[in-house]
Amino acid sequence: MYTLIANYVAVNAKNIGLNEYEGHSLYDMIYNNKTDIDIHMVTGDNHSLNQLNFVTLDSIDVDYVPSIKNVRSAADGLHATQPLDNYTGLIKSKKVINVERIRSQRRGVIRVLLSLIMQENTQSNIIRKLNSHARYARLKAALFEYNAIFKSIHVLNLIDDMQLRKAIRSARNHTEAYHQLQRNIRKTYHGVFQGKRIVENRISAHAARLIANGIIAYNSMILNSVYERMVASGVSQNIIDEFTWISPIAWSHMLFTGRYNFKKSNGVLDIDAMSLMLEAHVKQHFWHDNR
Helix, strand or coil: CEEEEECCEEEEEECCCCCCCHHHHHHHHHHCCCCCCCCCEECCCHHHCCCCHHHHHHCCCCEECCCCCCHHHHHCCCEECCCHHHCCCCCCCCEECCHHHHHHCHHHHHHHHHHHHCCCCCHHHHHHHHHHCHHHHHHHHHHHHHHHHHHHHHHHHHHHCHHHHHHHHHHHHHHHHHHHHHHHHHHHCCCCCCCCCHHHHHHHHHHHHHHHHHHHHHHHHHHHHHHHHHHHCCCCHHHHHHHCCCCCCCCCCCCCCCCCCCHHHCCCCCHHHHHHHHHHHHHCCCCCCCC
């Protein structure tokens, strides 16, 4: 299950085979996001990297900022726009960008990007065609060369901007926390969320995603209610900043097993009552009424 997560919330998901590379579906995952959450910047691990993602995502105004495991090694493959002799600092480029190669295939590059934007083809199909037909060799080389420009800029930003590296690490932690929650759901309902056919596997995957999003929404509503009370009570900003570190993806207070009768509840959750219970507990650790 390949999942697109926006601050803990899974906004899109796709079943891919074990022989399929994750990075080849990244563009399609973002472009086919049907939620109200707009994606303007996306990160991922090394499996999200390929030689096209910087270019394709730039075409839809999405900043691609992948988490590169070994920045030192990536810095050894930097590309430059000027002769290599012009660079005398500690960080030196390895290769000069072939601008003419990109310009000569300008029409082909535009056609590829337009076919993605108009959804005439998927990213995985385009990559498959580029790699399987010799007549696309020049176009593929131009796209890879164009992509190298964006990747070099990103590597330099990682070296220079510590805040960017922290933000990427934080986003990756959110992703891993979501995956842990989903694994716990699948483990609890082992034998329920599985199937022998592709359609059954897709239904099971999206059912687990729905439960995970429900838990996150439940936690978020309670935390938001407590947060609003803290602001209304005039709690100091330092305490509020500490409170906001509480993750809405926690599930230790959730019971995934058993049978429950919700007929008498009329489908209405008393968020205020639950938030008051949490507020009473939080006051013991974060703030008091006289602060």
